[in-house]
Amino acid sequence: MTILKGYTVLDCSIAMAGPLAAQRLGDLGADVIKIEPVNGEWQRHTAAGDAKGNEINVSFLSLNRNKRSLAIDLKSDEGHKIIRQLVAKSDVFIQNYRAGVADRLGVDYDTLAAINPNLVYVSMSGFGETGPYVKRPGQDLLLQAMSGAMLSAGRKGEAPQAAGQYLVDAVTAYSAFEGALAALLHRERTGEGQKVEVNMLDAITTLQMQELSVFTVGGVPQTRSDEPHAHSYIRAPYGTFKTRNGYIAIAMPDFDGLSRALDAPALSGLDVDQAGWTDRDQTFAMVREAVVKFNTDDVLKRLEAEGVWSGPVYSYADLVADPQIAHNQTFVEYDHPTEGRVKTPGFPIRFGRTPSSIRYGAPLTGEHTDDILKDLGVSEQDIQSLADTGVIGRREK
Incomplete structure (x- = not known):
């Protein structure tokens, strides 16, 4: 029934x-x-x-x-x-x-x-x-x-x-x-x-319970940046990045792990507040320039090994064929x-x-x-x- x-x-x-x-x-x-x-x-x-x-x-x-x-x-x-x-x-x-x-x-x-x-x-x-x-x-x-x-x-x-x-x-x-x-x-x-x-x-x-509360209660305005951040209320790097053969998404990583995964020493030791918020355009650009040197599968494996939250950008064809789906x-x-x-x-x-x-x-x-x-x-x-x-x-x- x-x-x-x-x-x-x-x-x-x-x-x-x-x-x-x-x-x-x-x-x-x-x-x-x-x-x-x-x-x-x-x-x-x-x-x-x-x-x-x-x-x-x-x-x-x-x-x-x-x-x-x-x-x-x-x-x-x-x-x-x-x-x-x-x-x-x-x-x-x-x-x-x-x-x-x-x-x-x-x-x-x-x-x-x-x-x-x-x-x-x-x-x-x-x-x-x-x-x-x-x-x-x-x-x-x-x-x-x-x-x-x-x-x-x-x-x-x-x-x-x-x-x-x-x-x-x-x-x-x-x-x-x-x-x-x-x-x-x-x-x-x-x-x-x-x-x-x-x-x-x-x-x-x-639906925007959290975002609007950040604005109405926290008083934080929406501020878009020169780089294409995926959300104005989340620290950099947060968004999609081009690889040699596609795109990936990266969300709020640990900078040291990101540095090792991308062979990008300049990302190591960055201050989360300074790099993630104050200098987020520069941080996003550094990650963008590092990611594009890798193929999608390779960079995702490297990021996963370092515990960096990342994933592929799917087409509908990819989604329908996904094993978890x-x-x-x-x-x-x-x-x-x-x-x-x-x-x-x-x-x-x-x-x-x-x-x-x-x-x-x-x-x-x-x-x-x-x-x-x-x-x-x-x-x-x-x-x-x-x-x-x-x-x-x-x-x-």
Whole structure:
């Protein structure tokens, strides 16, 4: 038995953050019903990296496993009636609509809580549901830029670089996932449902608990340097360095060990405070000039022998092939009816008694419409009528 078996989640979210949060609940066994327009959710038609599939693109495929698809027109009276029926028997409702949309569609918290007071309602937004930025677009790069984190890395005077992943979307998804689980635990103890609000700005801000406390409590400003330090609040050398045939990362080493590993006598005996903070550009440059004389494998072996914290800079190909990744079973593989054999990151939390599982891959648009409506007691004749009038979309079997 999986942890959330018997729970029903209505996923009315789009793009990445909401669908990923709902997918995590599905990975733990919840019956996740993806509520999407009759012609499919927006992400079905737009893939990161232009990674098209056969019938489902890779972006949608990666964010919507362990879900059933109900394709329905929420603006129709019949469609809204069906949603109310589903809400009455559901445990969690997730939405990340723009401000005001949930109210216009009649799926705001007050309306749904009146139908089902035990409902856990997760509302996700870019900046919060009220306040001066409520109408701003909640987009990952824009929130990364606003978070302050970009100005903690890289060279002084150069344009800050964004993270190489959809960082804000991901941390917001996990915040919503945690919020839903916590609210379900509260409901188990008290019988009370509640509204859970998560926004991208708070999620990426609170992720920087340590860094922002250094600024707000310690009063230490962000100061980028001429050399490309990986973090303004960590002493040199700290960052990535070019070798003869690639790149490596070095983190906060002992200078004597670093000196021996790199055959660089000038690094021996350096004062940590002086070299690491006051003269960190000079220190970084000295290490850069020493590292580039070695091949990647050779220098990593030398650094490891001296106990210097270091490691390779991986490509995605390197990561997927890594033996620890294989040992951890970080990636999962399964067969999809239209996309073939799928290999994708799995669920990252291990449970001794209640492991996660993949019961089915990302659904085709309206693939489960008939089954979901039959669960509600809708007759085959009425289902056909709803399809004929465009209220629902269905996948002919």
